[in-house]
Amino acid sequence: MKKKSMLVMLFLSIFMLIAAGCGSNNASEPQKEEPKEEKKEEVNKEEAVSGASKEGTYTPYEELQDSYDIVIIGAGGAGMTAALEAKANGMNPVILEKMPVAGGNTSKSSSGMNASQTKFQTEQGIQDSNDKFYEETLKGGKGTNNPELLRFFVDNSGAAIDWLDSIGIRLNNITITGGMSEKRTHRPEDGSAVGQYLVNGLVKNVEEKQIPLFVNADVKEITQKDGKVNGVRVVFNEKDEKTITAKAVIVASGGFGANMDMITKVRSDLAGYVTTNQVGSTGDGIRMIEELGGTTVDMDQIQVHPTVQQEKSYLIGEVVRGEGAILVNAEGTRFHNEMDTRDNVTAAINALPERTAWLVFDSGVKSRAKAIEQYEKMGFTVQGDTIEALAEKMNVPAEELKTTLDTWNTAVTNKNDAEFGRTTAMDNALSGAPYYAIKIGPGIHYTMGGVIINTNTEVLNKDGQAIPGLFAAGEVTGGLHGQNRIGGNSVGEIIVFGLQAGVKSAEFVKAQ
Incomplete structure (x- = not known):
């Protein structure tokens, strides 16, 4: 018992x-x-924030203070870079991000970061110059780029690569993008997509430096007193409104590529296009800056990227072409120089009856462009052990596709593309089975226009005068890219001008 x-x-x-x-x-x-x-809250939110920082890295709402030296709006690459540099210059900054996670459009970046005269180029025997980088970017922008911003950008690009390396973000795998003549697109060492790697590295540094980063923090207004910016009005978690005072504000909220009302207002011809932008890219920063007397430039200059997977609105990075892929039409034949600037490649695809095309590549390209692994996981690729098997999956004439690849491989061997004059990304033939293809079409990708700043990242009013205490960096600004952005330049921009915003806002605060 x-x-x-x-x-x-x-x-x-x-x-x-x-x-x-x-x-x-x-x-x-x-x-x-x-x-x-x-x-x-919104369609595709999960996809919009893919690759963002790990859960648990954000500052609890209870730790919010009433005042900071500098308020930074946006936790993308520009915002986090600015925060780190402001902190290094003795400031007490805070980052306010309206989305549930950090990263913004930076987390979706794929190809890499353009920079010239870098230590990694030197190590790899790549001869480049800031002047060449300047001239090729100016040509890509149709000669309409702001020359002062462009000069500052290229001259400081190498130092930006060094700065990233100094905080554990190493971009020493170098490739090439359209419109460039030299390999200057810097990627993570394993050749993977730059965005997730960059965001995770920046978030890690922000956390280590104990910089407060609040998410679900939607800034509604930048406040002023006696002609100087003095803080923000922000809504947390869609319910708690707070006014935070600051001696300076840096706007790094991104562009307006996900705001179709703003886009079609300046470009009605883009109605109906898919967008690669994360859903938080709605132009809030531009609106708030205009309310303070800031002005804009190039708002109708909206870049349509030629290679976007249409069903998921997912960017297929330029790195795929940069590592040797070709574009073919529904007949299985090439129709344009794949390494031309994005606007010209887009126009060539739009001129096809079906307004779509196929990116065709082999196992060699796949091994060199690690982003393809993600495309494969998402079901974007079709595969064949032979060219004929691939053609069947693509529903294109097998004989035509085989002739196209044979002709291309001969061009690579002879370093002479007699059909379309391609001169770059011809280092490797497409001859390693299995073979792959991704169906693509154009999609809204980047807004070149935005608020006007000077090389100190100060926001200017209509008279060209700096608005005291107001700074901006990244896609929220305009002028650097002119009428067409070169692939890889946006990541360079957010680091170069993010660093400058951190330095110059700190100088402004110290002078008060």
Whole structure:
């Protein structure tokens, strides 16, 4: 009897322990699920924030202070870079991000970061110059780039690569993008997409430097007093409104590539296009700066990227072509120089009856462009062990596709593309099975226009005067790219001008 009682007590104890464990798990689950609920606010939110920082790195709302030296609007590459540099210059900055995670459009960047005269180029025997980088970017922008911003950008691009390396973000794998004549597009060492790597590295540094980063923090207004910017009005979690004072504000909120009302207002011809932009790119910073007297430039200059997977509105990075892929039409033949500038390649695809094309590449390209692994996981690729098998998957004439690849491989061997005059990204033939293809078409990708700044990243009014205490960096600004952005220049821009915004805003605060 005594033995039976002990057994009963033992079973009861085990049951209570299991129940307690289940209760503990249930109690903790809502905390883990809350960010996921936030992601349901808009369509494609999960995709929009892919590659962003790990859960648990953000500052709890309870730690919010009433005042900071510098408020930074936006936790993309420009915002986090500015925060790190402001902190290094003795400031107490805060980052406010309206999305549930950090990263912005930076997290979706694929190809790499353009920079010239870098230590990694020197190590690899790549001869480049800032002047060449300047001239090729100016040509790509149709000669309409702001020359002062462009000069500052190229001359400081190498130092930006060094700065990233100094904080553990190493971009020493170098490729090439359209419109460039030299390999200056810097990627992570393993050749993977630059965006996720860059965002994770910046978030890690922000956390290590104990810079507060609040998410779900939607800034509604930049405030002024006596003609100087003095803080922001922000809504947290769509309910708690706060006014935070500051001696300076840096706007790094991104462009307006996901705001179709703003886009079609200046470019009605783009109605109906898909967009590669994350859903937070709605032009809030531009609106708030205009309310303070800031002005804009090139707002109708909106870049349509030629290679976008249409069903998921997902960018297929230029690195795929940069590592040797070709474009073919529904007949299985090439129709344009794949390494031409984005606007020209887009126009060539739009001129096709179907307004779509196929990116065709082999196992060699796949091994060199690690981003393809992600495209494969998402179901974008078709594959064939032979060219004929690939043609069948693509539903294009097998004989034509084989002739196209044979002709191309001969051009690579002879370093002479007699058909379309391509001169770059011809280092490797497409001859390594299996073969792959991704169906693509044009999509809205980048807004070249934005607020006007000077090389100190100060926001200017209509008279060309700096608005005291107001700075901006990244896609929210305009002028650097002119009428067409070169692939890889946007990542360079957010680091170069993010660093400058951190330095110059700190100088402004110290002078007060």
